[in-house]
Amino acid sequence: MPDSHADELAGARRRVAQLVHDLDLDGKRLRLEELQDLAGQPDLWDDPDRARSVTTELAAIEQEVARLAGLTERIDDLEVLEQLAQEEDDDSSSAEVAAGLAAMAADLDRYELATLLSGEHDNADAIVSVHAGEGGVDAMDWTQMLLRMYTRWAENHGYAVDVYDTSYGEEAGLKSATFEVKGPDAYGYLNAEHGVHRLVRISPFDSQARRQTSFALVDVVPMLPELDEEIDVPDEEIRVDVYRSSGPGGQSVNTTDSAVRLTHLPTGVVVSCQNEKSQHQNKAAALRVLKAKLAEFERQKRAEELDDIRGGKQNVGFGSQIRSYVLHPYQMVKDLRSEFETGNVSAVLDGDIDALLESELRRRVRVAAESDD
Structure with a gap:
């Protein structure tokens, strides 16, 4: 019998529900409808600056709604796959659930970071x-x-x-x-x-x-x-x-x-x-x-x-300085405010700075x- 992932799935669903609440998915859906109505107005481009503002916000909200809705769909799919793995004693399906949970945990970490942004202009x-x-x-x-x-x-x-x-x-x-x-x-x-x-x-x-x-x-x-x-x-x-x-x-x-x-x-x-x-x-x-x-x-x-x-x-x-990037005599990036450090300097310099941002x-x-x- 494959290992059960029931506890991890329940934990992931709780995180998704909290995230959907904190990021106000219902409110974003209402705003999306408003923006879609505005974008459909024939005189929108009479004012190019306003039109660009509407279309830019529309694209951003569409992406955010799709991401949040996608999280719920992903947890639904993983629960179905977990049920199948247990019923059919299928180790390969169980492995897919484990991989899916790991990927989802990384995405949830990133989305939850957005809930820390409460400054006046953070959304700009x-x-x-x-x-x-x-x-x-x-x-x-x-x-x-x-x-x-x-x-x-x-x-x-x-x-x-x-x-x-x-x-x-x-x-x-x-x-x-x-x-x-x-x-x-x-x-x-x-x-x-x-x-x-x-x-x-x-x-x-x-x-x-x-x-x-x-x-x-x-x-x-x-x-x-x-x-x-x-x-x-x-x-x-x-x-x-x-x-x-x-x-x-x-x-x-x-x-x-x-x-x-x-x-x-x-x-x-x-x-x-x-x-x-x-x-x-x-x-x-x-x-x-x-x-x-x-x-x-x-x-x-x-x-x-x-x-x-x-x-x-x-x-x-x-x-x-707020941060040191050391390539010699050892390799380390250290944020001097949060004390976060990593030895993967090449990944950081290639744009992988999420962990540093989150720590601060x-x-x-x-x-x-x-x-x-």
Whole structure:
């Protein structure tokens, strides 16, 4: 007689039921019907911005409903297969149940992580900027590695990525890059990455193969749809510079001055966009990013005022890294906030950062609960 999986199945069904409740599947189905009605209106595309907002939310809600409904279907199928395995004394079917439960447990872990996202803007898209810090060409190479890591993570989760600007190093790598990650809870997940990231490795750029420590700063802000209405930036507060888009080694990638750099004069915030097809499109994209940065600037200023009242604030500068990635003399990635660590550095650099994100999100929930007590 095959081993019974009845207890594991019952536990999985309880987790599914709790998840369906916490993520409000019924509410999402109602919202899906509303969005489908809106998407079917013949005058929808009279307002392209509104139409894009509706279709983007519709696609995200459809995906979320399908995932949650799919969990219930999967547990139903596994229970039927378990019954068949027991009735027919079928070890192969029992093995399928065990494999299905393992896969489902991994998916449930990921979905349950979404219930930890309770911040005001956690459901927003994310604007991510990576900047090379100390470490010379190694830091620029490290910045490019981080861009690839986040891009792979986004692709693995079905998120769209729009790269707005890339500033290449003279020898290798990137001085900086700015990109938008579009998808459900993108900011909620990625804001856990905000801070300084340190890489320790044998430098591929050192002829003597010495160990090099390099740093990169990751900055994450939410992209909010209401920013155009809430954030008013007078033209006289913005300096607009146009230039030719450049590629690796300073090569010009087009023959027109289509790239745009915006400088907000009162705050000194600078954003650039060079990857759209025209100067007008680059300016519009850069303005969206600028507004997101200014909104975050105001939030941080208010937070600093509160920190001063409380008696201090946390330094978020170089030398206060949130995570270390060590490739030599041993291999380990360690988050210095949550103390989570893993030896599978290659998987992390290939975008497998879910466990790191989860460890930080759970730490934040724990800290918030302790402060409430």
